[in-house]
Amino acid sequence: MSTVTQTKNLLAMAKPSKVKLSTADKVYYSIVYSVIIFLTVLVLYPLIFVVSSSFSSGQAVTNGRVILWPVEFSIESYKRVYEYKVIWTGYRNTIFYTLVGTLWNVIMTACAAFALSRPKLPGRSWLMFLFAFTMLFNGGLIPNFLLIRDLGLYNSPWVLIIPGAISVYNMIITRTFFQNSIPGELNEAAVVDGCSDFRYFFAILLPLSKAVLSVITLYYAVAHWNSYFSAMIYLNTRNYWPLQLFLREILINNQFSAEMLTTMTDEEIQKLQGMSDLLKYAFIVVATVPILMVYPFIQKYFAKGVMIGSIKG
Amino acid sequence: MKNDNLMLTKPSGTVYWRRLWLRICRHWQVYVFLFLPVAFILLFHYYPMTGIQLAFKQFDFKKGIWGSPWVGWDQFEKFFKSHMFSRVVKNTLRISVYEIFAGFPIPIVFALLLNSFRHERLKKTVQTITYMPHFISVIVLVGMLFQIMNSRSGLYGTIVHYLTGNYPKDILGSAKAFAHIYVWSGIWQHFGWGSIIYLAALTGVSPELHESAQIDGASRFQRVIHIDIPTLLPTAIIMLILRAGQVMSIGFEKVYLMQNTLNQINSEVISTYVYKIGLTATITDYSYATSIGLFNSVINLVLIIFVNQLAKRVGDTSLW
DSSP, rough: OOOOHHHHHHHHHOOGSSOOHHHHHHHHHHHHHHHHHHHHHHHHHHHHHHHHHHSSSSSHHHHHHHHHOOOOOHHHHHHHHHHHHHHHHHHHHHHHHHHHHHHHHHHHHHHHHHHOOOTTTTTHHHHHHHHHHHHHHHOHHHHHHHHHHTTOOTGGGGGTSSOOOOOOHHHHHHHHHHHHSSSSSHHHHHTTTTTOOIIIIIIHHHHHHHHHHHHHHHHHHHHHHHOOOHHHHOOOGGGOOOHHHHHHHIIISSSOOHHHHHHHHHHHHHHHHHHHHHHHHHHHHHHHHHHHHHHGGGGHHHHHHHHHSSSSO | OOHHHHHHHHHOHHHHHHHHHHHHHHHHHHHHHHHHHHHHIIIIIIHHHGGGGGGGGGOTTTTTHHSSSSSSSHHHHHHHHHHHHHHHHHHHHHHHHHHHHHHHHHHHHHHHHHHHHOHHHHHHHHHHHHHGGGGGGGHHHHHHHHHHHHHTTSSSHHHHHHHSOOOOOOTTTOOOHHHHHHHEEEHHHHHHHHHHHHHHHHTTTTHHHHHHHHTTTTTTHHIIIIIIIIHHHHHHHHHHHOOOOOOOTHHHHHHHHHHHHHTTHHHHHHHHHHIIIISSSSSSOOHHHHHHHHHHHHHHHHHHHHHHHHHHHHOOOOOO
């Protein structure tokens, strides 16, 4: 390869606009840029629309006057959401489930992945099969339901934490990382120096595995934050409900809690009817912003996680 | 002496077991790590599999799973003869196949286009934005759909009103529109995220290949056709085959939220039907629900084994 082209390429990477393009390339790039920008706008638009609606007046939303930016800017909806006690119960519970659940998930997953990544462990492939098979086949809804009931977990907050301890998919990602990214010699050297497996795990392996641990932590945390199915079938007591179940009541079933209505005058209730759309937009924003705020910071890790997962271990 | 000789050539049974036992002892700490996870897997994944017997029994609340009387294949016969059988199977397949055909190519095309982007910072921004909806919870997503697709106060109603002067018919209660809304909202949510794996595969292309093609006068588009697409093909084939293995399973969560009495003819799928029969019907039937669930799981298992064999042959790749 000539140095001229290399320099050209470097230039091309550094300052794309300065390089002359052939007509074919010009056409190609204009198509690429317009399609990508179109798709990005398509993804972004509904999100902006929701946020803008939540900051508009109730009337503007019901009459369909909000198109892109807030119309008759107001934070009335957020005041209402703030007064809506139930949502804070949901928030508190979801934060608890997410923190405790994720911690439990990551500990269990890392332990299993560590053990199954040891090449000379007797029974390793058999044990691996034991885990992997659960991805292909399961007992189904009713047997699981009966088990939870028999264990006394029905209507207990722990039902959202204990049974889902390990996602086998995440365990395999972690195991693949332990196998491929941590050199095996490290373990051999540690063993020669008289390091126990416990110490190797805590003092050497975990500190070196921050990348994969952050990936699975985030996968688990997002799953806890967003899931509703287990809570819906196992939790009766509203006090234990996660945020998503309250959202379901409001957004899907269109019910606002009676508790909220009784503290209001008739006039306020009428106003609320007009505002129900507005409130829904505000609830959507309040429930989603925390997870979307965290995400861009850890985006690079997510991409990494998908890549690690795609390599067969 | 004689014994030693024997050991060298052919270790006898007891010696084999003793050596294995020694190896196991050496790894005892590792088994400590495995103890809780394995106990967990056995309790929450394998023990419920014994509950599958319910599919061949008539559940009796007083006698429990193990004490209920056997009824053979009755539950399955009941399902196959019921009018719901063809409905739920057809709906499941229709939505799933639609999802594959519409949803599969888009992340690939998106990755190919994004890969030829020449502004790094803009590319990052595009990625951040398009991955974002993936993290929205299914309840919020369906909530957004209900708001936006509302035929009066929603964006959909507003736009149609603006264009034609009339408000459209309710689209959320329309059985015909169900699959379209379900699939395209899913594509909106996940196409960006789905492109990650293809973008990763494309970073594996050696830059020299592109450089020499450039010297030979290949345009960017020609390089996409002759370099990028062949690079993606193996990944794409594997992804397609694996996706096809899940053709009979549609997740419960989103379908259930989008269902209403008006669109039920086209929206009742196997997973939602099992849930209703087993847990929310006025007279719940554990056995019947288990048998329908088992019918579905067995098909899924067979399909995934089949496509995995196929993947082994076609792409030299497999799940196990």
